[in-house]
Amino acid sequence: MKLMINHQTHYHYSDPVHSSIQYIRMSPSNSVHQKVHYWDVSVPGQRQIKKDAFANIWITSAQRFSYQHMSIMAQGTIEIEPDTQAMPMDHMHxxxxxxxxxxxxxxxxxLEFAHRYVKHPSRQCLIHLAGAILDYMPYLPATTSVNTSAAQAFAHRQGVCQDHSHVFIAMCKALGLPARYVSGYLYVPNSSHLASHAWAEVFLNQAWYSFDISNQIFTPASHIYVAVGRDYWDVAPVRGVRQQGGIENMHSIVQVLAC
Structure with a gap:
């Protein structure tokens, strides 16, 4: 299945920014699950491209000029394998x-909650846990932020895909199961405006299995991988520092379309 992605992130500042550095992880890589036919990230300023410790593509962009508006645009075409059941072990232990x-x-x-559903480390038990997490803390936008921890989201009993992934990962780690955070995109037919997405993977039987808690999807049949890490902060699409600028306003648009 071939998909076209257009991801725009627009920033506006109340005062001029005099200089800034952006760290951008918005570039998918080739894998057994996906083939990148074309991809480009457009961002003003000078850039360097390398890979981070998790083998994610990492763009560093420096803006040595004043501005009050800035846009970062990522777009491309990717072909995914809908029959992927799990991802193989990669270079990281x-x-x-x-x-x-x-x-x-x-x-x-x-941890007490996790023990109710995971009597032994199996994929089926973890699927039951994923369902229980969504029942316990329904998907509710604009109730948490990127700074909300797993424990805080669980206590509030609501959240978004980032919170569901953090809670699930925290529980799996406490049970002794390696678990990682995945950022990327989700293709949903007949819907052109989607937020970027996050889900979790757990290492079982020498492979990484997907657990999309927010959507209760347990294979990456409709998922495009961009970056993996221990949590959101390892894979944040854009992080940066700036000199002045006042109040920042940001909005993003994401389209995932079949082509």
Missing amino acids: PTIFLQPTLATQCSKEM
Whole structure:
């Protein structure tokens, strides 16, 4: 299945920004699941392209001039394999994804919750856990932020795909199962305006299995991988620092279309 993606991120500042540096992870890579036919990230300023510790494509862009508006645009065409059941083990040892992070710490209540559904480390038990998490904390936009931790989202009993992924990952790590955060895109037929997406993967039986808690999808049949990491902060599409600028306003548009 061939898909066309157009991802626009627009920034506006109340005062002029005098200089800035952006760290951008918006470039998918080739894998057994997907083939990148074409991809381009348009961003003003000087750039460097390399790979980070997780083998994600990482663009560093420096703006040495004043501005109040800036747009970052990523677009391209990718062909995915809808029959993918799991991703093979890559260059990173899975135990890296047992490391604790501030975003994926597991509270006592979360671990007790996980034990109710995961009696032994199997994919089916984890699917039951994923369903229970969505029932316990329904998808509700604009109730959390990128700074919300797994424990906070679980206590609030609501969240978005980032929160569902963090909670699931935190529980899996506490159960001794390597789990990682995936950023990317989800193709939904007959819908042209979609937010970028996040889901989790767990290492079982020498492979990485997908757990899209927000949509209750457990294979990457409609998913495009962009970056993987321990949590959102390892894969954030855009992070940066700036000199002045006042108040920042940002909005993004994402289209995923069959072609």
